[in-house]
Amino acid sequence: MSEYILEMRNITKEFPGVTALSDVTFQVKKGEIHALVGENGAGKSTLMNVLSGIHPYGSYSGDIIFKGTECRFKNIRDSEAAGIAIIHQELALSPFMTIAENIFLGNERVKNGVINWDETNREAIKLMQRVGLNEKHTAQIKNIGVGKQQLVEIAKALSKNCELLILDEPTAALNDEDSNHLLELLCTLNKEHGLTCIMISHKIHEVIKIANDITVLRDGKTIETLDNTEKVSEGRIIKGMVGRELTDRFPKHTPKIGEIGFEVKNWVAYDPLDEERAIINNVSIHVRKGEIVGLAGLMGAGRTELAMSIFGKAYGKKISGTLIKDGKEITLNNIEQAIENGIAYVTEDRKTAGLVHIQDLKKNITLANLKAITKGFVINEDEELIVGKDYRKRFNIKSSSVFQKVGNLSGGNQQKVVLSKWIFAAPDVLILDEPTRGIDVGAKYEIYKIILELADAGKCIIMISSELPEILGITDRLYIINEGRVVGEMKTSEATQEDIMSTIISSSAG
Amino acid sequence: MNSIKEFMNRNIRQYGMIFALIVIVMFFGIATGGKLIWPRNVSMLVRQNAYVLILAIGMMFCILTGGNIDLSVGSLVALVSAMSGLMATTIGIPSWLAIIFGLVTGLLAGLWQGFWIAYVKVPPFITTLAGMLVFRGVNNIILNGQTLPLSGLYVVIGTGSVPDIAPNTIPDFLRIGDLLQLQNKPEFLNATMFIVGLVLSIIYVLFTIFNRKSKIARGYEVASLKSVVIKVISFFIVINIFSYWLAMDDGLPIMLILVAILFAVYTFIATKTIPGRHIYAMGGNIKAAELSGVNTKKMMFLVYSNMGLLAAVAGIVTAGRLMASSPNVGANFEMDAIGSCFIGGASAYGGVGTIWGAVVGAFIMGVMNNGMSIIGLNVFLQSVVKGMVVLLAVAFDMYSKSKSRLG
Numbered sequence: 001m002s003e004y005i006l007e008m009r010n011i012t013k014e015f016p017g018v019t020a021l022s023d024v025t026f027q028v029k030k031g032e033i034h035a036l037v038g039e040n041g042a043g044k045s046t047l048m049n050v051l052s053g054i055h056p057y058g059s060y061s062g063d064i065i066f067k068g069t070e071c072r073f074k075n076i077r078d079s080e081a082a083g084i085a086i087i088h089q090e091l092a093l094s095p096f097m098t099i100a101e102n103i104f105l106g107n108e109r110v111k112n113g114v115i116n117w118d119e120t121n122r123e124a125i126k127l128m129q130r131v132g133l134n135e136k137h138t139a140q141i142k143n144i145g146v147g148k149q150q151l152v153e154i155a156k157a158l159s160k161n162c163e164l165l166i167l168d169e170p171t172a173a174l175n176d177e178d179s180n181h182l183l184e185l186l187c188t189l190n191k192e193h194g195l196t197c198i199m200i201s202h203k204i205h206e207v208i209k210i211a212n213d214i215t216v217l218r219d220g221k222t223i224e225t226l227d228n229t230e231k232v233s234e235g236r237i238i239k240g241m242v243g244r245e246l247t248d249r250f251p252k253h254t255p256k257i258g259e260i261g262f263e264v265k266n267w268v269a270y271d272p273l274d275e276e277r278a279i280i281n282n283v284s285i286h287v288r289k290g291e292i293v294g295l296a297g298l299m300g301a302g303r304t305e306l307a308m309s310i311f312g313k314a315y316g317k318k319i320s321g322t323l324i325k326d327g328k329e330i331t332l333n334n335i336e337q338a339i340e341n342g343i344a345y346v347t348e349d350r351k352t353a354g355l356v357h358i359q360d361l362k363k364n365i366t367l368a369n370l371k372a373i374t375k376g377f378v379i380n381e382d383e384e385l386i387v388g389k390d391y392r393k394r395f396n397i398k399s400s401s402v403f404q405k406v407g408n409l410s411g412g413n414q415q416k417v418v419l420s421k422w423i424f425a426a427p428d429v430l431i432l433d434e435p436t437r438g439i440d441v442g443a444k445y446e447i448y449k450i451i452l453e454l455a456d457a458g459k460c461i462i463m464i465s466s467e468l469p470e471i472l473g474i475t476d477r478l479y480i481i482n483e484g485r486v487v488g489e490m491k492t493s494e495a496t497q498e499d500i501m502s503t504i505i506s507s508s509a510g
Numbered sequence: 511m512n513s514i515k516e517f518m519n520r521n522i523r524q525y526g527m528i529f530a531l532i533v534i535v536m537f538f539g540i541a542t543g544g545k546l547i548w549p550r551n552v553s554m555l556v557r558q559n560a561y562v563l564i565l566a567i568g569m570m571f572c573i574l575t576g577g578n579i580d581l582s583v584g585s586l587v588a589l590v591s592a593m594s595g596l597m598a599t600t601i602g603i604p605s606w607l608a609i610i611f612g613l614v615t616g617l618l619a620g621l622w623q624g625f626w627i628a629y630v631k632v633p634p635f636i637t638t639l640a641g642m643l644v645f646r647g648v649n650n651i652i653l654n655g656q657t658l659p660l661s662g663l664y665v666v667i668g669t670g671s672v673p674d675i676a677p678n679t680i681p682d683f684l685r686i687g688d689l690l691q692l693q694n695k696p697e698f699l700n701a702t703m704f705i706v707g708l709v710l711s712i713i714y715v716l717f718t719i720f721n722r723k724s725k726i727a728r729g730y731e732v733a734s735l736k737s738v739v740i741k742v743i744s745f746f747i748v749i750n751i752f753s754y755w756l757a758m759d760d761g762l763p764i765m766l767i768l769v770a771i772l773f774a775v776y777t778f779i780a781t782k783t784i785p786g787r788h789i790y791a792m793g794g795n796i797k798a799a800e801l802s803g804v805n806t807k808k809m810m811f812l813v814y815s816n817m818g819l820l821a822a823v824a825g826i827v828t829a830g831r832l833m834a835s836s837p838n839v840g841a842n843f844e845m846d847a848i849g850s851c852f853i854g855g856a857s858a859y860g861g862v863g864t865i866w867g868a869v870v871g872a873f874i875m876g877v878m879n880n881g882m883s884i885i886g887l888n889v890f891l892q893s894v895v896k897g898m899v900v901l902l903a904v905a906f907d908m909y910s911k912s913k914s915r916l917g
């Protein structure tokens with residue numbers, strides 16, 4: 001019996017036009033937390049999909065040895081039966097069902113063929129305690145935050161009595177507090193229950209914090225496995241990932257700030273489900289041309305809602321306030337008008353709201369600005385092709401061609417497509433909502449560069465991000481938003497993480 | 511090599527469909543002892559099934575928006591033919607005016623349904639279910655159980671064909687008449703039809719060659735030369751056989767021209783215009799489309815209004831072919847149209863499907879309809895067969911999709 005609970009040997013997996021994995025070897029010791037890192041499209045998710053039977057036996061080559069026996073999973077049920085559970089990059093919960101129902105979805109507690117609600121509820125409560133989820137088990141998924149949803153996913157995995165838990169970017173959508181909670185939970189489960197974990201993450205500091213071993217993938221190949229008992233440095237891991245030293249995390253830049261280009265005054269928006277409740281409360285912000293303004297705050301502070309309500313009233317009811325662009329008041333009653341007026345909003349939720357998954361790269365990129373490639377009534381498909389190729393190259397979007405369906409791209413590359421779409425729409429005001437979520441360090445750097453270029457071209461940029469280092473690294477000025485209000489404004493050069501957090505906390509208390 | 515494979519994978523559905531059409535034609539050709547392919551029957555097939563084609567084109571757009579369907583088209587066909595017929599006979603206005611009146615009626619019905627669907631957000635299924643009942647009811651009320659005989663322009667549209675530009679000049683040079691052992695075999699071909707078919711097929715060949723060359727020059731992926739040559743030659747042959755066959759009967763049906771124009775116009779809209787793009791995008795992911803500035807309400811409104819208009823066209827065509835407006839015309843037309851779209855490769859979730867697919871699907875439906883009638887198959891059995899074909903077509907779709915994903 002070897003010390004490894006899992007060995008994946010010489011795994012090769014091809015998709016039409018792409019070799020996602022070539023001869024990958026991956027070994028996980030029993031009872032450890034093993035991190036899997038690598039650039040977007042390196043093949044991390046694919047490797048885990050092979051392991052969990054989503055890509056069934058026969059569609060890849062190589063061997064999987066789990067607990068000493070060779071496994072040939074035909075589907076996810078097989079791997080679950082063997083004790084492997086996977087939590088996907090994009091959560092897979094049913095929004096209208098309760099927490100308890102979701103935990104036992106596909107694994108229902110039954111007695112004589114009928115659902116045993118007593119047992120379901122009792123065990124759900126137990127599992128929720130184990131993962132530290134303070135909610136009623138009858139709460140609907142759509143009413144709890146992403147952080148809590150992530151905990152439900154873990155509870156669901158635990159309910160299957162798994163021995164190996166795979167988490168694909170579990171903290172990508174979480175704020176620092178929720179992330180910490182989750183990481184602590186993983187450590188506890190690992191120490192107290194001996195649960196072996198594989199965690200994919202682009203947040204290198206988290207990886208260093210909790211992993212025992214770190215395997216680096218690049219371009220579908222295993223580069224190395226680092227022992228993290230002595231805590232490797234971030235630079236070391238990044239070097240493995242991108243294949244070269246990356247000295248700066250943020251591009252150097254001297255802002256060229258002009259006059260005020262976009263202004264929001266006394267903005268108020270109400271909850272569409274409860275028209276008595278103000279979600280955005282008298283917010284006034286402005287952006288100068290060439291300036292990058294950050295909106296810092298906790299998850300649920302109302303930043304996305306603010307952005308969407310500005311963007312052609314895509315969110316909210318009873319919206320009031322004034323929008324001023326280039327000194328002129330504008331009214332944006334729908335998204336078409338917003339785009340016509342040069343406003344763009346890059347959604348944080350790329351899976352459900354950012355992309356048309358069944359369409360190819362180029363069609364997704366041109367969607368928001370088809371007029372630019374249309375003459376008379378006819379869409380010029382040649383021009384579209386050129387645009388597609390251009391953005392694919394500029395953003396380094398890993399794909400077989402511009403004809404690849406975006407649904408098949410890796411998470412980070414999908415995000416690049418969303419960004420391309422909005423940059424192609426040539427807006428004057430660009431609102432970016434979590435633009436680097438799930439994006440690897442190298443690509444982040446490239447995206448920052450593009451954002452800075454856009455700013456230098458005189459665009460007004462508003463950036464929402466839950467990663468404070470990012471806000472501090474790239475913006476010129478920032479607003480702190482809490483509970484739908486602006487509770488602070490700072491020059492980024494004078495701000496620190498502590499300042500921001502303390503502003504948020506004191507405003508919440510007051 | 512890989513890219514060719516990918517190309518084939520991507521187009522497997524299209525080729526599969528045409529292959530299925532050929533198999534079905536051959537099957538019924540044999541099963542009817544050759545009757546199905548008698549020139550008379552081929553030209554009847556075109557006229558009798560033009561309505562499916564017209565409705566399927568409109569239905570394809572409904573389905574593309576997100577798997578939505580329009581259940582009311584059969585009733586609307588009846589209502590339009592009744593309204594228009596009433597105008598032409600009882601009121602006595604000229605037939606062209608009565609036809610326009612009919613088209614306006616259909617468009618209004620479409621606008622009405624579009625309004626409820628797009629702006630009040632009543633699901634299409636419910637709105638058109640209501641429409642199905644309402645239109646059928648109104649049709650019955652105004653016709654009061656009567657059948658109105660029609661004449662004039664209706665009959666020209668329904669049964670007419672383009673005059674022969676040079677009668678008795680082109681003989682049946684392939685001697686198909688003898689081959690099929692026709693009783694009253696034509697000595698000469700209808701020159702108009704034969705020439706139109708020949709010219710169109712040559713244009714098609716030239717266009718394909720030119721298009722492929724320029725696509726290569728502009729860096730598109732194209733199919734291998736071999737597969738293109740096979741495709742072009744087979745299309746050339748198919749178009750010419752088809753026109754030869756029609757030329758042996760009464761030539762180029764007016765209805766065929768109408769259908770061809772609709773096909774061209776709607777293919778253009780679907781593939782080359784912004785509204786077309788927007789419809790595909792919203793079918794793929796409605797939220798993403800909305801956030802990209804697609805006015806989804808307007809699109810729904812347009813699509814259902816258009817469906818009303820096309821149902822009216824189908825109504826006029828049907829009235830013309832039957833030379834009458836009758837209370838129970840159009841029964842189950844919606845099912846034929848919906849079935850055609852799904853046979854033709856539309857996704858039940860929206861966002862995937864082509865007008866070309868709808869047309870091939872409609873042809874398959876048409877051949878089945880006529881083939882089974884000629885055999886004399888019991889109508890109930892006919893319905894069983896059609897149902898099974900739709901089911902299997904979609905099942906094949908799902909199967910090939912899961913295959914290509916694992917690929």
Ligand SMILES: Nc1ncnc2c1ncn2[C@@H]1O[C@H](COP(=O)(O)OP(=O)(O)OP(=O)(O)O)[C@@H](O)[C@H]1O
Pocket residue numbers: 015016018019020038039040041042043044045046047089398399400408409410411412413438915
């Ligand atoms: N179903 C599929 N069809 C075609 N190509 C695919 C498919 N799934 C993944 N790929 C390709 O395989 C490669 C690896 O993708 P994968 O999702 O494993 O990357 P990843 O390492 O998880 O990246 P990220 O950090 O962005 O999530 C990518 O180039 C992607 O485009």
Ligand SMILES: [Mg+2]
Pocket residue numbers: 044045046089168410411
């Ligand atoms: Mg991934």
